[in-house]
Amino acid sequence: MKCLAVLVVLLASAHQAASFFNFLSLRQITHDGQSAKFPCKIVNATFVDCRNRGLLNIPSGIPKTTQILLVSHNRISKIDTSLTGLVNLRLLNLSHNSVSKLERGYFADQKQLEHLYLSKNQINKIPEDAFASFTKLKTLDLSWQNNNLRRGFPEFLIPINRTLTTLLLEKTMIKTADFGTHLILRSLKVLNLAANGITSLGRNDFQALAGSQLQVLDLSYNSIENVDTDTLDPFHGVGTLDLTHSFAKLPPLPSLLANVSAAVSSAEIHKLDLRSLSLKNLTSSMFIGLGDSTLEELDLSLNDITGLDDDSFGPNLAHLKVLQLYNNSITTISLNALAGLTALESLYMGSNSLKEIEPGTFKHNTQLLTLNLNDNLIASLSQGGPFQGLINLQRLYLSKNKISQTLTGDEFQDLGDLTDLDLSGSKLLKDRHIRLKMDSFKTLSKLTKLNLKKVWLSNIDIVPSPFAGLLELRFLDLSNNNMDNFHQDTFSSLGRLETLYLDHNHFDNLWHPPNPQEESPSMFLRKLVSLRKLDLSFNGFQNVPIGAFHDLGHLKTLHLSNNKLSEISGKALDGLKELEYLDLHKNLINVVNKTMLTPILKTLKILYICGNPFSCGCEQEWFRDFIDDTQVTIGNLSLCLCASPPGMRNKPLMSFHPEDLNCDHKLPLKDWIGIGVASFSFLLLACILVVYRWKVYYIYLVVRANYRRSKRHNGYEKVFDYDAFISYSGADEEWVAEKLIPELETGEEPFRLCHHGRDFEPGKEIVDNIIESVDSSRRTICVLSQSYLESNWCSFERRVTMSRLFINYQDALILVLLEDLPPKKLSKYDHIHRAIKKKTYLKWPANADERAVFWQRLKDVLNEDRTPDRYEVIV
Structure with missing residues (x-):
């Protein structure tokens, strides 16, 4: 019973769990259904994203708590009352739509709005009170109106003029920069008037910004013909004045640029952009008004300047700190061209056509910290010292030139403070290299950073190493040089080196010498105790020798991809105590075993290993299980493919399941499940057999009895040998032997009774004796008592007798009660209880005077259907 109770509890628990998960699923379906009705993404309670949804209107149902609403890149043409109730909005982006009209009522509830973006719509008129509801607006973007915003400017700014910090009016076809005198835009930091139709900058154009200090004033891509020298006077200062491509005539007249200089000088401008003005020659007269200015940065990039001569800048830019001359056509620099730029700290001359740097070119620029000469045509650096005088220079960039020479060290005289040297990516001719x-x-x-990438370096096999004196070096790039050898002590002095790139070379022989018997692997990474990142990819390495990384205890990133590694010994990675990133993709590794990765598993976070010809067999079982269980990120795992066996070729590694192969004779999961179910079933059956063992045994006996009885009676006649079989408990033996048998077996017509103690055949099984005795008796007398009810054999005898009712339709049972059996007790014995309720039974009287009647009634029952010769035939 206990086993059944446990089973019931388990089934109930499973049913409850299933109900719970069904509930969750319904909740999810309901939630998704509701979300599907709302076309936007609710990122959180304050952020709703409706971009790129093809919306024709601002959707309803936006949460009232929303502070950021993005509805750009749709087809919205009307706002109307769609924003009603959104009182918490701080940012609204309606850019890239089709809005053509603005009214005050549209934004009636947006008193807290701080940023409004309306660029790339079709607004052509804005009423004066359109923004009257705003009390905190800081950013207003009205750029790129397809219908050209011309009317109503600048009256619509009046309600927001005191709070506005950013005003973007690019390409709105505003013809003037005149904001009038009735505006107060002193809080403005960014003003963009680019790509409009502005033709002049007058004295009073910016009176509305009097006292303001702009960070950016963008006037680029206009058609300016006149600039008043006082036009910028209202400003206390401007961070950047952008006049890129802003003049009607290109190149502008020197007199116009002189007016610009004068205006800049009076406004405390810090950066002036004069890009894309088609300037060919620079003259000091262009900057004559800047002598007393605060200008620190001048950008002359993207012009057509061909050279810098002695009169290019003059003495009026002595305070200039940054000069940008990118993307011009400069071929020469005279020795005194930069003489007036004594405060210069950064000079950018990349993407020009300089062929050489004469010694003394920068002798006046002793404050220079950064010199960028990338992407020129410099073929060599003079040993006379092309950088003489640059005693404070820290960064020198010479990448993408044509430098081909042997560096003797004299090229870098006076550069004692240099920390960053870039000679990479040279445009080398055939057979020319550094x-x-x-x-x-x-x-x-x-020097802390040295870049020699792609300069076709010769093998570095000299001692001492060229890097021996670079004790402060942190970064070294020697990649893409096609080198195949260097001395094993080349890097031994670089104890502070943190990053080393050696990829795209041919160093395979360093670790796999052609004559292993004569040469041992080169431990060229020894003493690099501070190294954090190492790239050895694209080198053709066939193996990693033990001890190669012995000194790299602080290495965190290791690239070994695109080599020919078929395996890596775990001992080879022993020294990598802090490795977090390992790249082994595109090698020849067939199997990744535990021994290989164990030394680095405690620290490893990212592993790239796809692109290898994986063997998807039992030998890959550890790695396949590792993928499922590890916290390490396996990069591009979906691209990992099997190469063997043939049946798995080009199939994803994730589709390989070792348990299906029964590796190491381990049973597959489905077999374990089957064993578990079978074991549980066996246990349950055992519990049932223990608890109901007699009932089970009884069923077996009944089935067996019926089988034998049917077999015995099939096809022949049977004669009753006895008038009655006596079924009784051993406790009632005395009554049966002294009263029942003498009474029935004596007299004028004695009955022949079957008594087990006397008539059972010795040596035969008791079950067979019972069955044959019952079948050989016309009736069965059951002597009922409490002891009888508790006897299993008595129960069996009674049931065998009752089964004749179903087989031969004979009611052969005679019930004799020796004692009172209350119905409450009989109810436990279902068959007897029902038999007593249906049949007439005889009760042994306690009164001796009544016993004669009892015996007569019992004899009358036994005489029923009794043939004169006392035999009865059953077919």
């Missing part, structure tokens, strides 16, 4: 000597960097003791 060669290093032991003194190549002898003057650069403070």
Whole structure:
């Protein structure tokens, strides 16, 4: 019973769990259904994203708590009352729509709005009170109106003029920069008037901004013909004045640029952009008014300047700190061209056509910290010192030139403070490359970053190493040089090096020498105790020797991709105590085993290993299980494919399941489930057999009895040998032997009774004796008592007798009660209880005077259907 109770509890728990998950599923379906009705993404309670939804109107149902609403890139043409109730909005982006009309009522509830973006719509008129509801607006973007915003400017700014900090009016076809005198835009920081039709900058145009200090004033891409020298006077200062491509005539007249200089000088401008003005020659007269200015940065990029001569800048830019001359056509710099730029700290001359740098070119620029000469045509650096005088220079960029020479170290004289040197990516001619000597960097003791990528370096096999004196070096790039050898002590002095790129070379022989018996692998990474990142990809390495990374205890990133590694010994990775990132993709690795990765598993976070010809067999079982269980991120895992066996070729590694192969004779999961179900079923059956063992045994006996009885009676006649079989409990033996048997077996017509103690055949099984005795008796007398009810054999005898009722339609049972059996007790014995309720039974009287009647009634029952010769035939 206990086993059944446990089973019931388990079934109930499973039913409750299923109901719970069904409930969750319904909740999810309901939630998704509701979400599907609302066309936007509710990022959180304050942020709703409706971009790129094809909306014709601002959707209803936006939460009232929304503070950021993005509805750009739709087809919305009307606002009307769609924003009603959204009182918490702080940012509204309606850019890239088809809105053509604005009214005050549209934004009646948006008193808290701070940023409004309306660019790229079709607004052509804005009423004066359109923004009257705003009390905190800081950003207003009305740029790029397809219908050209011309009317109503600047009256619509009046309600917001005191709070506005950013005003974007690019390409709105405003013809003037005159904001009038009735506006107060002193809080404005960014003003964009680019790409309009502005033709002049007058004295009073910016009176509305009097006292303001702009960060950016963008007047680029206009058609300016006249500039008043006082036009910028209202400003206390402007961070950047952008006049890129802003003049009607290009290049502008020197007199016009002189007026610009004068205006800049009076306004405390810090940066002036004069890009894309088609300037060919620079003259000091262009900057004559800047002598007393605060200008610190001048951008002359994207012009057509061909050279810098002695009169290019003059003495009026002595305070200039940054000069940008990118993307011009400068071929020469005279020795005194930069003489007036004594405060210059950064000079950018990339993407020009300089072929050489004469010694003394920068001798006047002793404050220079950054010199960028990238992407020119410089073929060599003079040993006479092209950078003489640059005693404070920290960054020198010479990438993408044509430098081809042996560096002796004299090229970098006076550069004792240089920390960053970039010679990478040279535009080399055939058979021309950079060669290093032991003194190549002898003057650069403070260098922390050296880039020699793609300069076709020769093998570095000299001792001492060219890098021996670079004790402060943190970054070294020697990649893409096609080198195949260097001395194992080349880097041994770089104890502070943190990043080393050696990829795209041919260093395979360093770790796999052609004659292993004569040469041992080169431990060229020794003593790099501070290294954090190492790239050895694209080198053709076939193996990683033990000890190669012995000193790299602080390495965090290791690239070994695109080599020919078929395996890596775990001992080879022993020294990598802090490795977090390992890239092994595109090698020849067939199997990833536990031994290989164990040394780095405690620290590893990211592993790239796809692109290898994986064997998807039992030998890959550990790695396949590792993928499922690990916290390590496996990069591009979906691209990992099997190469073997043939049946798995080009199939995803994730489709490989070792348990299906029964590796190591481990049972598949489905077999374990089957065993579990079978074990549970067996346990349940055992419990049932223990608890109901007699009932089970009884069923077996009844089935067996019926089978034998049907077999015995099939096809022949049977004669009753006894008038009655006596079924009784051993406790009632005395009554049966002394009263029942003598009474029935004596007299004028004695009955023949079957008594087990006397008539059972010795040596035969008791079950067979019972069955044959019952079948050989015309009736069965059941002597009922409490002891009888508790006897299993008595129950069996009674049931065998009752089964004749179903087999031969004979009611052969005679019930004799020796004692009172209350119905409450009989109810436990269902068959007897029902038999007593249906049949007439005889009760043994306690009064001796009544016993004669009892015996007569019992004999009358036994005489029923009794043939004269006392035999009865059953077919």
